[in-house]
Amino acid sequence: MGKALILIGGGGHAVSCIDVIEKEGVFSIEGIIDQPAMLHQHVLKYPVIGQDSDIAKLAAQGFYFLIAVGQIRSANIRMNIWQQLKAVNARIATVVSPLAYLSRHADVQEGSIIMHGAYVNAGAAIGYNAIINTGAVIEHEAKVGNHCHISTGAILNGRAKTGDAVFIGSRSVINQGVEITGNTVVGSATLIHKDIKVPGTYVGIPYVKID
Secondary structure (H helix, E strand, O other): OOEEEEEEOOOHHHHHHHHHHHHHOOEEEEEEEOOHHHOOOEEOOEEEEEOHHHHHHHHHOOOEEEEOOOOOOOOHHHHHHHHHHHHOOOEEOOEEOOOOEEOOOOEEOOOOEEOOOOEEOOOOEEOOOOEEOOOOEEOOOOEEOOOOEEOOOOEEOOOOEEOOOOEEOOOOEEOOOOEEOOOOEEOOOOEEOOOEOOOOEEEOOOOEEOO
16 A cells, blocks of 8 residues: 545546556555535545545645646646645645656656656756646756646756746747746747746747737
């Protein structure tokens, strides 16, 4: 039996998280926290056992937690849950798929998940409560901020850097050394070839700001 773990969130991202957690084998999923209407339902084979108001009680019992709520445009929900966990000194899991490559010279902070097929190369750093999704590449010395989601197949090239609460869409490419300010959304299949200094949503090749 692994370390007892509670997932927070039971949607589509949770399904992917469950697969990674099962494959890694470090944690044993004891249940899921979700909306009251989901109580006693199951996500895959795991029961929904409570809601956000149960976090403090479960934390006091020594469970680990992983935020399994997805993040597309905004990181606010994941950030709010993170603050709830920190307020009660909860134990927070860090999960790395055995099908990912994580350099021993890279750093991954607590609450983050590295999913199947991702590459995190030497000198890279991943902040806390981040998602490095399936097949994403974080190249040498690249830095991913806190509460970020680097989506499927996205590439951060060497020494690229994101601020906090950034979303990088599927198959987007961040060029070498480029910096992206916090609270920015990069749409799918976008090429970021120079620094982004103003938060907003950016799409295209070359990219343009759309809001």
